[in-house]
Amino acid sequence: MSLSDRRSLLVMLALLPAAACGFTPAYAPGGPGQALRGQVRAADPQSSGDFDFVAAFEERLGRPAAPRYRLEYTIQTSERGAARVAGLGETRISLFGTLSYSLIDVATENVVTEGSLRNFTSYSTTDTQLATRRAQEDAQARLMRILADQVAGRLIAALAE
Numbered sequence: 001m002s003l004s005d006r007r008s009l010l011v012m013l014a015l016l017p018a019a020a021c022g023f024t025p026a027y028a029p030g031g032p033g034q035a036l037r038g039q040v041r042a043a044d045p046q047s048s049g050d051f052d053f054v055a056a057f058e059e060r061l062g063r064p065a066a067p068r069y070r071l072e073y074t075i076q077t078s079e080r081g082a083a084r085v086a087g088l089g090e091t092r093i094s095l096f097g098t099l100s101y102s103l104i105d106v107a108t109e110n111v112v113t114e115g116s117l118r119n120f121t122s123y124s125t126t127d128t129q130l131a132t133r134r135a136q137e138d139a140q141a142r143l144m145r146i147l148a149d150q151v152a153g154r155l156i157a158a159l160a161e
Contacts, residue, residue, distance in 0.1 A: 036155060040103070041067035049075055052141045053099075056148035061155075069112065071155075073101040075147070077140070082122055089125075095139045096120045099147045103155055113158035117150045119143060 041064040045051040053075060058064075076098045083092035102114040121143045123135035 035159060036061050036069075036152075038062040038064050039068040040064060040071050040155065041069070042071045043073060047075075048137075049077060049097075049140055049144055052144035053148050056145040057152060060148055060152040068106060070104045070106055071101060071151070072104060073099055073151070075099050075144075077143070085126075091126045092122055092124055093136070093139075094120050094122045095136075095143055097143045097147055099151065101151055101154075103158070113155065115154055117147060117154070119146045119150065121146065 038061070040057075040061055042054045042057050045054045053073070057071070078096050080094050080096065081090035081092070082094040083090070085091050096118070097120065098116065098118045100114075100116045103112040104110070105112055121139045123132075123139035125132045125135070127135075
């Protein structure tokens, strides 16, 4: 048996359990990911972090035209030093974010699902003030993207049940 034949056989054997369990991709036609595409309107942003979150969320699930669901959310962030150098002070800052959300059916005003998520990212402070500020803004945008991806994943999983 040639090496490529063995690899093909191993790949097919590895995929067999996934096929047997009824696994279907979330973004497959008719899947829960497609059912949410363009159907969720996030609450209006109130801060720059909210703007980053909503932009990332709409990039993931699409901008709603006639939304079926409304996403209410609150985001809280905090910073804490992650590394310190004698004489320089904090050289690495961790940015923590907590997001609480509720998905509400627009027609009935019933809560479909709700939850809370936490994550973090970091940035460096060892350069100029301008570079530190840009690193902080970039870390915030990355954190909001991470939280938006997590919320979208949770919503898709909740509607798949």
